[in-house]
Amino acid sequence: MTRKGNSLSRRGFLRGTALAGAAAMLPCGLLVPNSAEAAEAFNPGDFTTFRNACPRNCYDTCSIKTYVKDGVVQFIEGAQESTFTKGGLCVKGYSYPRKLYSPNRVKYPMVQDGRRSGKWRRVSWDEAMDRIAKKILELKERDDNLLGLGLTKYSGNFGITNYVVEGMMSSLGYTTRFVGTPCWPAGIDAQNYDMGNMWCNDPEDMVKAKYIIVWGANPAWCSVHTMKYIMEAKRRGAKVVVIDPVFTQTAAKGDVFWQPETSSDGALALGMARHILDKGMVDREFVNTYAIGFDEFEDYLRNNVTVEWAAEKSGIPAEQIREVAEEFASADPATIWIGYGLQRHVNGGATVRSIDALVAMTGNVGREGGGARYGHLQTWGFNYHAMIQSPPEGSKGFVGGAAKGEFDFTEADEASYSNRTVNINKTAQEILDSADPAISMLWVSCKNPFAQDFDRPKLEKAFDKLEMVVSVEQFFTETVANSDIVLPVTTLFEEWTVNVSYWHYWLGINEQAVKPLHESKSNLEIAALLSKKMNELSPGSCTFPQEVDTREWLGKEFNKASTTTSASATGPTSRTDRSRRSWHPRQRGMTTSSERPRASTNSSPSSAPRTGTRPCRNTRKGARATTPSACSPRTPSSAFTRSSSIWTG
């Protein structure tokens, strides 16, 4: 019954299901009614595609292709163009649209009347910002500085523009920052010390390895995209040894599985080193040309280490240690992937250094298909425009040097005041101990301290000491339950940003694919909104621009874009000068491919600047290094110096 003279046809409404209805009437026993929708052929032209990037703290940092129709994300897939992502995502990745469209997202700014009470009221963004800004101004008035305002943020969203959270804090004044890393610092220090830089081989060159030891990592679960290179190397004849206290899915796919006692990995590595020494399999040319301290290391091994001792410590039979050590030393090239778990022990740094030494003494450092692979920050050479903001003129802060996190690439501050830094691994205790002024207000973003930080019971007590907690979240976490205000933040599909990996060498652009759901806003927009309110209540109290275009701000992370600062900035002009100073050295570093930007990790024990780049060496074994990743030993390896006394006695 088509109704004429109007757009409406009742059949039109039912069109999609009309056939299915008829199919249900057919006397078929096995075939099931097909929906008209599923029967439609896939036509890419029906969709608009967008580039997204996985913001997770994960080796793989996937490039995502997002298909949008009717302003709705229909499905996503791994980008084919990235040889690393190679068209596939992990299960978590594929489920991102469900995260975007979950009915359980935090949808509106809300205020809780009493922590953990569950008594939430919806407020407008304006009211939320008003409450927050007034509290900030109250602290400033009371303490004569803003050190009572704390920020705890970690790796919940690795989109580079999310460093605006730190920038927003800086634009308010000097605040208290929870810095450090709960993740991988011992290994970073070890590798910086041993290699002069933590700079790992491109995982894609692992296919060229003839021998792979996956030591304390489970890529079958935790870096699924790297697995294909390991499996390809295996197909080409490489032997794969997996060392893990847990029998993992990766272990199941290996040729050899060692299940050592926890925290005995260093002993195991040293035992292998001793055997390689005894068998005369040391790459003398490498250690003489590129290393320092090998003689001392040799003495150390002879005087303190035996294969039997390593076997006793680790529970791995001496005979097996000898066998794998010999195979590793004779393979060309051979590589070890050092996972993060084994350095999370009191002897973690020494453990990584012992494995570094094993790779170096066999001449496998700095070689394609070789390497002591841990991670890198070499591709993180952005301007950090969003992060680098200046405090309002006249701001007072902490007097004395401040520590920084491993993802903080800014140059040292020349100002006499600085932020106050406290230990990210002692969130609860630092809040409880803080004084003059005490931390009274906490901003939590890209992090869920109640799930991820230590001292869970103490955290509740510590939070109860705070006068205001603001959580910026996508979902209701325990930290949100312990907050006064929650602000809904965008997912990867709803904002512009860019992502890079600490493992592979790809850069992933993240386009805004759809409108932010509900009332969510990006961290950039939240910063602008807070600045607007701050300046409304107290002109000049925040230097952050009050209007931002997130796409434009993404551009400012690259090259010279950061020189064009937003006209809407209301703060003192020194902000501009400072950011220009900051990007200059980095920008210079990015101009040539051979001179890659160096990410300064303040956690490096050797803080002397490392300048200049050596050409890649041609290895004795004839394999010419063709990728920058193979050039990692820019300074002589010191893998053998100062061996830890942890293994003696």
Next chain:
Amino acid sequence: MSNVSYSDMKPHQISGGIRGLQFLRDFFAAQDADGIRAASEGISREFGSQLPDVVDWLEVEYDFNRLFVGPAALPAPPYASAYEDDPTLMSPRTLEVRNLYRRMGLATPDQGSIPDDHISFELDALLGLVALENAGGPNAPDASAMREWLVLNHMSQWVPRFITAVTEEDASAPVLLAIRSLERWLDAERDRLADTQTEQSGEEDVHDQKR
């Protein structure tokens, strides 16, 4: 149900009246205790059900947010697409009501942010259709068909599940009043449409659709 003020309504008019529907819409769209209270009092009047003598409306707001708003996971999300086997918002279920609004010449404000199948939008569309139908004139037959589709093919698929989800919770009295009123309205509307269909039994549409 004794609804004196609407006792002269014709059978095809709705339970609780147009104003009752308006208050239901406003209830689920409420943003604070004042909004919930105003809508609840309206629902109480129009559907002829009593609210308790003393109500702590702030507590009702907390309860309302716990059920329908957040920030925690919602026991009773007020979106059609949340009741599908794969509960994700902005599903084909959402887009079908967006299409209905489009045919009505309407759209949600800032389309793409708050899902189109939020119950308040759907009740709002219904209000428009009922009004058009009651007004008679050239649009009335289309409005009638759209209303029938919205109630039978769309809302009947999820509103009963939404109602069950709320009643399984220990919800506060005003919330339960709104939910019971919504249920009464939907039942009356479906009964009315079933009668209409019996009259039109020669036609080929809608009865294929599951209720």
